Amino acid sequence: xxxxxxxxxxxxxxxxxxxxxxxxxxxxxxxxxxxxxxxxxxxxxxxxxxxxxxxxxxxxxxxxxxxxxxxxxxxxxxxxxxxxxxxxxxxxxxxxxxxxxxxxxxxxxxxxxxxxxxxxxxxxxxxxxxxxxxxxxxxxxxxxxxxxxxxxxxxxxxxxxxxxxxxxxxxxxxxxxxxxxxxxxxxxxxxxxxxxxxxxxxxxxxxxxxxxxxxxxxxxxxxxxxxxxxxxxxxxxxxxxxxxxxxxxxxxxxxxxxxxxxxxxxxxxxxxxxxxxxxxxxxxxxxxxxxxxxxxxxxxxxxxxxxxxxxxxxxxx
Amino acid sequence: xxxxxxxxxxxxxxxxxxxxxxxxxxxxxxxxxxxxxxxxxxxxxxxxxxxxxxxxxxxxxxxxxxxxxxxxxxxxxxxxxxxxxxxxxxxxxxxxxxxxxxxxxxxxxxxxxxxxxxxxxxxxxxxxxxxxxxxxxxxxxxxxxxxxxxxxxxxxxxxxxxxxxxxxxxxxxxxxxxxxxxxxxxxxxxxxxxxxxxxxxxxxxxxxxxxxxxxxxxxxxxxxxxxxxxxxxxxxxxxxxxxxxxxxxxxxxxxxxxxxxxxxxxxxxxxxxxxxxxxxxxxxxxxxxxxxxxxxxxxxxxxxxxxxxxxxxxxxxxxxxxxxxxxxxxxxxxxxxxxxxxxxxxxxxxxxxxxxxxxxxxxxxxxxxxxxxxxxx
Numbered sequence: 237x238x239x240x241x242x243x244x245x246x247x248x249x250x251x252x253x254x255x256x257x258x259x260x261x262x263x264x265x266x267x268x269x270x271x272x273x274x275x276x277x278x279x280x281x282x283x284x285x286x287x288x289x290x291x292x293x294x295x296x297x298x299x300x301x302x303x304x305x306x307x308x309x310x311x312x313x314x315x316x317x318x319x320x321x322x323x324x325x326x327x328x329x330x331x332x333x334x335x336x337x338x339x340x341x342x343x344x345x346x347x348x349x350x351x352x353x354x355x356x357x358x359x360x361x362x363x364x365x366x367x368x369x370x371x372x373x374x375x376x377x378x379x380x381x382x383x384x385x386x387x388x389x390x391x392x393x394x395x396x397x398x399x400x401x402x403x404x405x406x407x408x409x410x411x412x413x414x415x416x417x418x419x420x421x422x423x424x425x426x427x428x429x430x431x432x433x434x435x436x437x438x439x440x441x442x443x444x445x446x447x448x449x450x451x452x453x454x455x456x457x458x459x460x461x462x463x464x465x466x467x468x469x470x471x472x473x474x475x476x477x478x479x480x481x482x483x484x485x486x487x488x489x490x491x492x493x494x495x496x497x498x499x500x501x502x503x504x505x506x507x508x509x510x511x512x513x514x515x516x517x518x519x520x521x522x523x524x525x526x527x528x529x530x531x532x533x534x535x536x537x538x539x540x541x542x543x544x545x546x547x548x549x550x551x552x553x
Numbered sequence: 554x555x556x557x558x559x560x561x562x563x564x565x566x567x568x569x570x571x572x573x574x575x576x577x578x579x580x581x582x583x584x585x586x587x588x589x590x591x592x593x594x595x596x597x598x599x600x601x602x603x604x605x606x607x608x609x610x611x612x613x614x615x616x617x618x619x620x621x622x623x624x625x626x627x628x629x630x631x632x633x634x635x636x637x638x639x640x641x642x643x644x645x646x647x648x649x650x651x652x653x654x655x656x657x658x659x660x661x662x663x664x665x666x667x668x669x670x671x672x673x674x675x676x677x678x679x680x681x682x683x684x685x686x687x688x689x690x691x692x693x694x695x696x697x698x699x700x701x702x703x704x705x706x707x708x709x710x711x712x713x714x715x716x717x718x719x720x721x722x723x724x725x726x727x728x729x730x731x732x733x734x735x736x737x738x739x740x741x742x743x744x745x746x747x748x749x750x751x752x753x754x755x756x757x758x759x760x761x762x763x764x765x766x767x768x769x770x771x772x773x774x775x776x777x778x779x780x781x782x783x784x785x786x787x788x789x790x791x792x793x794x795x796x797x798x799x800x801x802x803x804x805x806x807x808x809x810x811x812x813x814x815x816x817x818x819x820x821x822x823x824x825x826x827x828x829x830x831x832x833x834x835x836x837x838x839x840x841x842x843x844x845x846x847x848x849x850x851x852x853x854x855x856x857x858x859x860x861x862x863x864x865x866x867x868x869x870x871x872x873x874x875x876x877x878x879x880x881x882x883x884x885x886x887x888x889x890x891x892x893x894x895x896x897x898x899x900x901x902x903x904x905x906x907x908x909x910x911x912x913x914x915x916x917x918x919x920x921x922x923x924x925x926x927x928x929x930x
Contacts (some may be wrong), residue, residue, distance in 0.1 A: 253728060256770060256774075280694070354607075358608060451762075456766050456786075457791050458786060467874075496767065500754050500764075503755065503924060503925075504754050506752070510927050511757045519601040
């Protein structure tokens, strides 16, 4: 097979690869940010896939019915929040096994959207289109890569910094982190751990829902059953990859999105590459990072100490 | 704690029941219509087993259109089960229909082949028709359409409409059926435009709209100005629409997703085959056969042209279509020599016709295709 090295390294190739990576990474970024907030408070929500697909469907259906994609985005967030509330109820109030309720959300989300979504398959809704930011979009190279996306791309970026600020620069953030690290200590200082965990899980669900709606309203621009195609699971790995840090989630999401795109880009320029192997890369990276999270000391890695553990006041661990 | 544990169990059961309820209603909806045309003909019942949801606008959707057609035309009772996993639930679902006394059971995915054969052994009086497979029995027939003929015609449109001489093709997985479609399409391109090349990108999935779109965008950013697809969602069509490229649809007329881009599509029309089989069954003359019909019977065809397609291109396509309709060419056309592979090797000499057996194991690209067939294990 002829390897067209020149075509691969031309700037056009790199520019379109980077621009595509940002686009492909944005749904991942929303969902990863959401899960970071959730996990920072000590709640492990494995139900991202179910929440994302619910967001994708809700956003599409609302946009189709009302003609307003932004209303779709917002209501998708609330739909995600509703599912996250279910998870919080089981995890916080009932002190149930968080892994099981999370997995239950996946089945619930896929089932419900499959059932209600059948009439919307093959329909055309109103979508969110890319905008060219004046002046900035005409900067050579950078303008093409960064400043010609839809507004949600910038919202996701902005949110990463807002959440960083929320977690590390506000009192609420301190309470969230304390609830995730050491709920007994937080409780003894007057932090309402249950309330914090409820709020964090629901805020997380809101963002994950938006991530799903991004897929149906801004990226693929259609609704089909099961269209999240495993992205929820990828985001769970991305949380670990980013070390529970919102700013690192940006890098992770764009990288994982880019790996998805790279396979197509290389094939399109006639570079003989096995799509099997390239399609595997995100999963392999995920496994390596999961391994790291086990091998390395928790403190170094940054997982909340009480992640996944129910907090029962007065119970000794 | 005890009370909470109990509450948890109750809730879990409730939710599980809800999910099961959804699955029951959504997954296994049986649609029945009472017979409306009383006749002396035998009253029959037909069942369909689908691999994906009926609303997917792709493969299963087109089969379901065929089901609805025969239900209306013959007033027979039909039932279907959608979203049946290959190698999972398929045998149980097929067996259930046989047990319920359905006269003819259609299994519409390649992966249902072994389950169909297995169940057929136990129900010798039931007729089974398996789509796209190669195993038959006394009471099992097969049926499929020569989609490559329609692909060839759409290739002519693509070859005539491209300005960059680069045509993109978003393909699902490298199996002979898909490869055959790509080659037929490329031969159509070559027929009218020997300079144009067909660039193939594999997605590795039948159904991931975001990936399909990204694959199409990659091709467009490399200069492809017509995008064809062998995927189940119209995402590639939309990628073309948004970027001012043209597109060629598949399965059904996808023009509503890409009104400006969509030039035409290679489409299925299963009602032709289903009507034939039902008539044979009703008349009691059905026998096991391997149906592989083409454009002359109307099983495959092309969607209406976009206004952007000029008359001379339409004429070219119609001229080639007439060759099939008039029987001027063998059914295997355009796979008639000379055919060269990507390395310039002569695969079929001048005038030689490729056989159906060769079709079923096709594993090479013709010489104007750019891309690789991933090695199979």
